[in-house]
Amino acid sequence: MTSHLNDLQEIRKMMEKSSRFLSLSGLSGVSAGVVALVAAALAYFKREELMGSLVGKGFTYAGKVVPAYVDFLIKLAVITLILAIVSGIFFTWRKAKKSISSLWNPVSKKLVLNMAIPLLSGGAVILALLANHVYFLIPELTLIFYGLALISASQYTYRDVFYLGLCELILGVLGLGINGYSLLLWTMGFGLLHILYGIIMHLKYDRK
Amino acid sequence: MNLDNFHKAFENKVRLGIMSVLMVNDAVSFNQLKELLELTDGNLASHLKALEKFKFIEVKKEFIDRKPNTTYLSTRAGKTAFEEHLAALEKLIKEHL
Numbered sequence: 001m002t003s004h005l006n007d008l009q010e011i012r013k014m015m016e017k018s019s020r021f022l023s024l025s026g027l028s029g030v031s032a033g034v035v036a037l038v039a040a041a042l043a044y045f046k047r048e049e050l051m052g053s054l055v056g057k058g059f060t061y062a063g064k065v066v067p068a069y070v071d072f073l074i075k076l077a078v079i080t081l082i083l084a085i086v087s088g089i090f091f092t093w094r095k096a097k098k099s100i101s102s103l104w105n106p107v108s109k110k111l112v113l114n115m116a117i118p119l120l121s122g123g124a125v126i127l128a129l130l131a132n133h134v135y136f137l138i139p140e141l142t143l144i145f146y147g148l149a150l151i152s153a154s155q156y157t158y159r160d161v162f163y164l165g166l167c168e169l170i171l172g173v174l175g176l177g178i179n180g181y182s183l184l185l186w187t188m189g190f191g192l193l194h195i196l197y198g199i200i201m202h203l204k205y206d207r208k
Numbered sequence: 209m210n211l212d213n214f215h216k217a218f219e220n221k222v223r224l225g226i227m228s229v230l231m232v233n234d235a236v237s238f239n240q241l242k243e244l245l246e247l248t249d250g251n252l253a254s255h256l257k258a259l260e261k262f263k264f265i266e267v268k269k270e271f272i273d274r275k276p277n278t279t280y281l282s283t284r285a286g287k288t289a290f291e292e293h294l295a296a297l298e299k300l301i302k303e304h305l
Contacts, residue, residue, distance in 0.1 A: 004297050005301070006221075007218075007221070007224055007297060008297060008301075010224055010228070011225075011228040012228075013228075014224075014225045014228035014229050014244065014245070015229070015231065015232045017244055018228075018229040018232060018233055018236070018240075019232045019233060102243070105240065106233075106236075106240065
């Protein structure tokens with residue numbers, strides 16, 4: 001009897017291991033979240049510096065944006081994205097204890113492809129808005145497209161990623177309905193949610 | 209105990225593992241199988257040969273960037289036999305509950 005149970009466990013394990021990318025580290029989530037928190041703080045202080053006198057103090061903001069602030073945010077966004085991706089790959093590589101090339105297997109390729117489709121679409125939408133000087137929807141759209149990307153990628157990794165994606169999506173959609181809380185919602189979505197998710201994943205899967 | 213549907217091809221844990229991987233993936237390379245199942249070249253090759261002999265798997269040889277690349281696929285017969293094996297396992301466990 002026990003040998004049959006062992007057989008079933010082996011079948012299940014091999015099916016899962018070969019079709020899902022399970023080396024994703026919880027610490028990757030934490031590091032992405034920390035990077036996002038630092039970026040959000042920098043964005044906040046820069047806004048106070050450039051526009052604080054125009055709109056007064058506070059976390060919410062719905063006034064006119066000065067071009068210098070937009071330039072600063074674009075540069076900050078690019079650096080934040082790169083740091084989040086690099087630190088994310090680093091912790092996943094460290095967890096897998098394998099070479100980067102062996103992490104790049106058919107399953108992780110599917111994961112990246114399914115994540116890239118919504119993300120690149122979102123990127124195109126945001127670039128189009130930037131080109132037309134429409135800024136007020138961008139933070140919400142980053143949350144929405146990122147949420148969709150996670151939901152789509154979750155078929156190829158831990159199911160938990162689906163719920164993280166859903167939370168990001170809900171935050172983004174909420175932001176569409178309320179004005180002036182973009183930075184706060186962005187900080188919650190990319191900062192706090194990532195850290196919370198990362199800690200949960202680390203405790204659930206990494207510490208074994 | 210009803211063992212009619214217990215195919216002897218699946219008596220071995222390695223072969224069971226290979227079939228499990230090929231049930232949920234279209235085509236899997238030798239090296240991926242080796243890594244997933246944590247086996248040596250010789251050991252994996254002999255079990256692949258055995259499954260090939262049962263016509264449960266199919267070998268596909270292609271060239272990618274002029275390098276030979278061998279991938280393995282499960283055949284219809286292999287899928288059916290594996291499903292019957294799973295059903296037999298399920299039945300057996302239910303009978304003992």
